[in-house]
Amino acid sequence: xxxxxxxxxxxxxxxxxxxxxxxxxxxxxxxxxxxxxxxxxxxxxxxxxxxxxxxxxxxxxxxxxxxxxxxxxxxxxxxxxxxxxxxxxxxxxxxxxxxxxxxxxxxxxxxxxxxxxxxxxxxxxxxxxxxxxxxxxxxxxxxxxxxxxxxxxxxxxxxxxxxxxxxxxxxxxxxxxxxxxxxxxxxxxxxxxxxxxxxxxxxxxxxxxxxxxxxxxxxxxxxxxxxxxxxxxxxxxxxxxxxxxxxxxxxxxxxxxxxxxxxxxxxxxxxxxxxxxxxxxxxxxxxxxxxxxxxxxxxxxxxxxxxxxxxxxxxxxxxxxxxxxxxxxxxxxxxxxx
Amino acid sequence: xxxxxxxxxxxxxxxxxxxxxxxxxxxxxxxxxxxxxxxxxxxxxxxxxxxxxxxxxxxxxxxxxxxxxxxxxxxxxxxxxxxxxxxxxxxxxxxxxxxxxxxxxxxxxxxxxxxxxxxxxxxxxxxxxxxxxxxxxxxxxxxxxxxxxxxxxxxxxxxxxxxxxxxxxxxxxxxxxxxxxxxxxxxxxxxxxxxxxxxxxxxxxxxxxxxxxxxxxxxxxxxxxxxxxxxxxxxxxxxxxxxxxxxxxxxxxxxxxxxxxxxxxxxxxxxxxxxxxxxxxxxxxxxxxxxxxxxxxxxxxxxxxxxxxxxxxxxxxxxxxxxxxxxxxxxxxxxxxx
Numbered sequence: 197x198x199x200x201x202x203x204x205x206x207x208x209x210x211x212x213x214x215x216x217x218x219x220x221x222x223x224x225x226x227x228x229x230x231x232x233x234x235x236x237x238x239x240x241x242x243x244x245x246x247x248x249x250x251x252x253x254x255x256x257x258x259x260x261x262x263x264x265x266x267x268x269x270x271x272x273x274x275x276x277x278x279x280x281x282x283x284x285x286x287x288x289x290x291x292x293x294x295x296x297x298x299x300x301x302x303x304x305x306x307x308x309x310x311x312x313x314x315x316x317x318x319x320x321x322x323x324x325x326x327x328x329x330x331x332x333x334x335x336x337x338x339x340x341x342x343x344x345x346x347x348x349x350x351x352x353x354x355x356x357x358x359x360x361x362x363x364x365x366x367x368x369x370x371x372x373x374x375x376x377x378x379x380x381x382x383x384x385x386x387x388x389x390x391x392x393x394x395x396x397x398x399x400x401x402x403x404x405x406x407x408x409x410x411x412x413x414x415x416x417x418x419x420x421x422x423x424x425x426x427x428x429x430x431x432x433x434x435x436x437x438x439x440x441x442x443x444x445x446x447x448x449x450x451x452x453x454x455x456x457x458x459x460x461x462x463x464x465x466x467x468x469x470x471x472x473x474x475x476x477x478x479x480x481x482x483x484x485x486x487x488x489x490x491x492x493x494x495x496x497x498x499x500x501x502x503x504x505x506x507x508x509x510x511x512x513x514x515x516x517x518x519x520x521x522x523x524x525x526x527x528x529x530x531x532x533x534x
Numbered sequence: 535x536x537x538x539x540x541x542x543x544x545x546x547x548x549x550x551x552x553x554x555x556x557x558x559x560x561x562x563x564x565x566x567x568x569x570x571x572x573x574x575x576x577x578x579x580x581x582x583x584x585x586x587x588x589x590x591x592x593x594x595x596x597x598x599x600x601x602x603x604x605x606x607x608x609x610x611x612x613x614x615x616x617x618x619x620x621x622x623x624x625x626x627x628x629x630x631x632x633x634x635x636x637x638x639x640x641x642x643x644x645x646x647x648x649x650x651x652x653x654x655x656x657x658x659x660x661x662x663x664x665x666x667x668x669x670x671x672x673x674x675x676x677x678x679x680x681x682x683x684x685x686x687x688x689x690x691x692x693x694x695x696x697x698x699x700x701x702x703x704x705x706x707x708x709x710x711x712x713x714x715x716x717x718x719x720x721x722x723x724x725x726x727x728x729x730x731x732x733x734x735x736x737x738x739x740x741x742x743x744x745x746x747x748x749x750x751x752x753x754x755x756x757x758x759x760x761x762x763x764x765x766x767x768x769x770x771x772x773x774x775x776x777x778x779x780x781x782x783x784x785x786x787x788x789x790x791x792x793x794x795x796x797x798x799x800x801x802x803x804x805x806x807x808x809x810x811x812x813x814x815x816x817x818x819x820x821x822x823x824x825x826x827x828x829x830x831x832x833x834x835x836x837x838x839x840x841x842x843x844x845x846x847x848x849x850x851x852x853x854x855x856x857x858x859x860x861x862x863x864x865x866x867x868x869x870x871x872x
Contacts, residue, residue, distance in 0.1 A: 204869045205864075205865045205869075207758075207869060207870070208758065208759065208863050208865065208868070208869065209757065209758025209759030209760075209763055209804075209863065210758075210759045210763055210802075210862045210863025210864060210865070211861070211862040211863060211864050212864070212865070213758075213759070214767075214862065230770065230771065231693070231694040231771045231772075232692075232694070233693070233767075233771070234618070234619055234692050234693055234754075235588060235614075235615035235616075235618040235619060235754060235755065236586040236587060236588035236615050236616050236618065236619035236621065236681075236683065237586065237587045237588065238584050238585075238586055238587075238619060238690065239584060239585050239586075239587050240583065240584055241583065242580055242582065242583045242584060242585050243583070244580065245578065245579065245580045245581070246576050246577060246578055246580060247576075247577050247580050247585070247682070248574040248575065248576055248577075249574060249575050249576075249577050249625055249627060249660060249661055249682055250573060250574035250575065250627070250661055251627035251628070251629045251661055251662060251663050251678065251680055252629065252663045253629040253630075253631050253663055253665045253678060254665075255631060255665045255667050257671075276573075277573040277574050278573075278574050280572070280573040280574065281572055281573060281574035281576060283574065287587055289587060289588070289589035289680050290589070291589045291590065291591040291629075291678045291680070292591075293591050293593060293631070293676055322587060323587055323588055323589055324589060325589050325590045325591055325678075327591045327592075327593045327676075327870075328869070329593050329673060329676075329870065330869070330870075332670060333595075333672065333673040334671070334672060334673070335667060335671040335672070338631055338665075338667075338672075338676070340589065340591060340629045340663075340678035340680070342589055342627050342629070342678070342680035343574075344585070344587055344682065345574065352576065354570075354572050355569070355571070355572055356569045356570070416572075416573060417573065419547070420545075420546065420547025420548075420551075421546065421547030421548045421551070422547075425547055425548055429552075429571075432568065433568065433569045433571070434569075464548075466547075523549070524548045524549045524552065525546050525547065525548025525549060526543075526548060526549050526550075527543045527546065527548070527550070530546070531542045531543075531545060531546065531666070531668070532545070532665075532667065532668075
């Protein structure tokens with residue numbers, strides 16, 4: 197690789213494309229032999245007659261931020277989307293859209309983060325595609341990750357399965373990812389370390405389903421739009437009201453402080469290593485105990501419940517005893533957060 | 535949808551995102567009910583313990599060109615990648631990266647083309663994602679389509695399976711897609727209609743495998759980099775030499791003329807509705823007859839053979855009897871062609 201930046205020719209499909217693929221991308225991501233490179237990957241070990249399938253594109257700005265970069269973010273995000281459906285993440289595709297002029301060192305760092313994240317989540321990167329756009333027609337790097345998961349059981353948690361009496365749990369503090377990216381983008385000095393919470397949640401989900409089975413009604417990761425938007429989606433899908441307790445919401449002092457200064461509400465700030473689960477109220481304490489024993493779950497909390505009403509509302513009982521209605525994010529509170 | 539253009543807020547994950555999804559994207563692409571929208575799609579009907587998985591991002595410029603647009607191109611491209619592996623395309627994901635300011639009418643037209651193409655190819659669009667980037671950080675629309683295919687048989691054509699004595703077939707004229715996009719982008723008047731050849735080839739592949747089984751050694755679609763680059767890849771993967779006959783290469787007069795004027799070689803120009811197949815020499819004529827009876831195969835031709843040499847070379851016997859070596863595209867002959 198003589199040139200140290202991405203050229204338009206790297207997207208031609210010809211010699212430069214092959215060089216980029218053979219000398220940088222494939223050695224890091226997949227180690228698939230050249231003789232095995234075909235238009236589609238063939239994946240073995242499909243054990244169920246159903247599979248989970250998901251896709252996400254990542255356009256986060258900046259591409260590197262405290263605690264991670266767009267690469268591990270893209271892997272964890274797709275791993276988590278598969279996990280939330282109850283599936284075991286199996287294989288991931290990587291579609292890169294590179295802007296002419298991107299440094300190869302920066303690309304290498306991002307690819308290495310992807311590989312590390314995939315290894316940690318025990319998924320394989322099996323197929324990919326690379327395109328190049330001219331300077332000013334992209335923004336350094338966009339990544340699409342699509343993923344396939346298999347089901348090891350009959351459990352299918354869905355957003356429409358919340359029932360009155362259920363409890364709402366979350367696996368830790370909210371708003372860290374969004375605030376880390378925003379602070380990094382705007383050059384804000386938060387006087388304290390706020391890093392992304394980006395993490396793979398598939399091991400925790402597997403443990404929850406194994407231990408608590410059909411008591412796990414809903415699993416959803418509150419990414420773009422935050423906890424508020426995700427709960428509002430679930431309330432509408434299930435046709436139930438959800439009531440949150442403000443005092444129980446885990447928020448770090450740093451994120452709470454930064455949100456106060458910036459006029460943001462942590463309920464709407466993106467997370468990338470959090471899951472919301474809505475579970476049978478009878479076993480909520482046991483589920484909470486399981487979550488707290490898992491990696492990425494030490495600070496899990498019970499934050500609310502499904503009430504007897506069925507208007508698709510999300511309400512929050514505030515610290516001073518009032519009740520306020522939570523709606524979806526109306527504008528672009530935080531664009532390009534993932 | 536009061537506004538007639540894409541706003542940054544359409545990518546926030548909040549109210550505007552849901553409106554775009556519920557009022558425009560989902561009604562056109564998938565009709566999945568809101569209560570059924572989860573982080574991953576669950577796909578039924580997985581009948582084999584292997585599946586095919588592929589991904590491609592589309593960044594073509596311009597996004598609308600003679601004979602198609604980026605939408606049907608993205609569907610056909612992924613359908614074809616699955617088909618080339620011997621799989622039956624089953625489900626497709628759609629990842630949209632929209633530039634702030636894109637007209638909703640233009641987006642609607644592209645989505646409608648995607649849906650039509652998916653219906654024609656008999657695949658379902660089952661999951662998706664939409665991101666928005668600020669003006670000047672993208673280029674109207676980029677689309678990632680990833681796809682899953684199932685195998686109805688034990689046949690797995692791969693690039694490493696070409697053998698001496700095999701014949702090389704193609705299902706029609708080359709270079710139309712690349713030339714249509716280039717002419718459209720540069721405002722060239724080719725004095726004649728050159729349109730993209732973008733088309734789904736899965737029905738043809740199914741017929742070929744059903745009729746000729748294991749005599750079909752290699753299937754590959756010569757997209758970016760053209761026929762030359764794809765054959766060079768196969769020659770290297772199989773460790774064989776391929777010899778083409780220039781006089782047998784089907785090229786329309788319009789494409790040949792335009793290439794001559796522009797100094798391009800149609801062998802390197804992208805196709806989006808062509809397949810190369812390398813088949814047992816004993817049955818090549820029968821395979822050719824099958825191809826010619828298929829839709830998109832009327833002008834199929836036998837264009838070359840695998841020789842007894844094994845140096846990974848591609849040679850072309852020219853019209854005047856010479857032999858020239860064909861290498862991969864070296865630079866960016868035609869950037870952003872798909």
